[in-house]
Amino acid sequence: MAKNILIKPIITEKAEGLSEKLNQYSFVVAKGSNKVEIKKEIEKMYSVNVESVNTLVMPGKTKSRSSKRTVLKGRVPSFKKAIVTLAQGEEIDFFGDI
Numbered sequence: 001m002a003k004n005i006l007i008k009p010i011i012t013e014k015a016e017g018l019s020e021k022l023n024q025y026s027f028v029v030a031k032g033s034n035k036v037e038i039k040k041e042i043e044k045m046y047s048v049n050v051e052s053v054n055t056l057v058m059p060g061k062t063k064s065r066s067s068k069r070t071v072l073k074g075r076v077p078s079f080k081k082a083i084v085t086l087a088q089g090e091e092i093d094f095f096g097d098i
Helices: 013-021 035-046
Strands: 006-009 024-029 050-058 061-066 071-076 079-086
Antiparallel strands (some): 006 024, 024 079
8 A cells, every 4th residue: 555645735934935045845744754755755746856854743732612602622633744955946836837
């Protein structure tokens, strides 16, 4: 069975700033993946040269919201994030021809 390593790219203001200034892109990845697997998958999927991969596990958070009668409490699960630095002069275009 093929392992799904890359889940989705992270597109936030902070991630966009990293991509413009430092040529770094952020992705949500599978928790069991390592840096070598992430590097190979990004190079294969986007046809770019990856210089380095930094990974971190973002902790889960508790959230609450009010309904008519009570306060509902829940939890957002933790996830693994990878910050990928590309070689000079290369970029990943997530939006294509928009």
